[in-house]
Amino acid sequence: MIQKRLSLANADSTLSLNISDVKNDISDASDTNLLSLTGRIETKLENDDIYVEGNYSDSVINTYLASLSQQANFDVSEISIINSKGIIANSSNPAIVGFNMNQGSGAQATEFYDAFFAYHETSYVQSYRPISLNSSTYMKYAAKTAPNGGFVQVGYDAERFQKDVDSVVENITVNRHVGSEGSILIANSAKVLKSQPKGHSDTNLSETGLILDTATEKESTRFTATVYGESSYVMEMETPSPKSFTLLEVKKLPDSGLYLHYAKK
Numbered sequence: 526m527i528q529k530r531l532s533l534a535n536a537d538s539t540l541s542l543n544i545s546d547v548k549n550d551i552s553d554a555s556d557t558n559l560l561s562l563t564g565r566i567e568t569k570l571e572n573d574d575i576y577v578e579g580n581y582s583d584s585v586i587n588t589y590l591a592s593l594s595q596q597a598n599f600d601v602s603e604i605s606i607i608n609s610k611g612i613i614a615n616s617s618n619p620a621i622v623g624f625n626m627n628q629g630s631g632a633q634a635t636e637f638y639d640a641f642f643a644y645h646e647t648s649y650v651q652s653y654r655p656i657s658l659n660s661s662t663y664m665k666y667a668a669k670t671a672p673n674g675g676f677v678q679v680g681y682d683a684e685r686f687q688k689d690v691d692s693v694v695e696n697i698t699v700n701r702h703v704g705s706e707g708s709i710l711i712a713n714s715a716k717v718l719k720s721q722p723k724g725h726s727d728t729n730l731s732e733t734g735l736i737l738d739t740a741t742e743k744e745s746t747r748f749t750a751t752v753y754g755e756s757s758y759v760m761e762m763e764t765p766s767p768k769s770f771t772l773l774e775v776k777k778l779p780d781s782g783l784y785l786h787y788a789k790k
Contacts, residue, residue, distance in 0.1 A: 547697075547711075554693040555686075556650045559667040563648070563679040566599060567669045570606070576672045583615055583622070590617040602664070602682040609674030611638045621658060633657045637668055641676050653686055694719050 574580050575589065590604045594617045605616040611626040626638040634657035640649040650667040665686045668678040681689060694711050697720050711720040716730040734751055750757055 550697065551690065551693050552652070554697075555665075555689050556667070558689055558693070559665065559679065559681065560648055560650050560669075562599065562601065563667040563669050563677065566593065566601070566604060566679055567671060567677045569593065570677060571672060575606070586615040587617065587619045587622070590615060593617070600685070601679050602685045603678075603680040605678045605680075606671065606673070607637075607641075607668075607675040607678060611642060611675070614673075614675075624658060628657045637666070637676070637678060641668070641670060646670075653681075653683075691719075 570576065573589075575586060581589070586606070590606070593599060594601045594604050603616065603618055605613050605618070605621065607626055608614040613622050613624045613626070616622050624634070626634045628634045628638075633651070633654060636651060637649055640646040647670045648668065651665065653663055653665040656662050656664050663683055665681045666678055667680075668676045671677050697711065711718070718728050718730055718732075734754060
């Protein structure tokens, strides 16, 4: 009995650790993508002399930022220029111009204010979350320092962030293994595999033999299922996504031969 409990505890630990690793990899890749994009946008603003005082009127700059955000090589939901006092001076969304980023301790916007004006960071990225301006609106933001003494902030709304997560997930596990024989798969809400070691994406999850009942399975709680004909442990965990991807990891019993991560919207 003690050995069985230890075995189950070890299985839980292994499942949780590996599934967390994949979740973190997806989050880190998304952070890197947005920071890189923000850096390219900030460089574009410098090259176009947007920061030179008196070059353009505020309305012209706002229109410029709106046009820039829609360009295919950028494709973001929002671009804002924050001045040296922490005020949004210009934005692709003129409705937020004049907003003070210092909203008090713990506020979403204040994280950026503190990052650049208190801790003198050169870049900062935030998780997808409700924004200070409207708690019912979710955004993912990144920012880079700017020559005006403030910073440029670039954001994804839910649709754009989902697009980014989808691109990160695509084939992310092609060259990834767990143990000597383990493998990781990810499927979307339609139960279509988007990533697996052999690289054969866009096939149906049902080919693994896994039947899921996501209405009854609880996050981070182990349960059993049959995958590729083998009795297996399964555990699920949500990934950072506006449509709440859920990772399900499967460990073959009684050894560690098979692992599977299943992501659903």
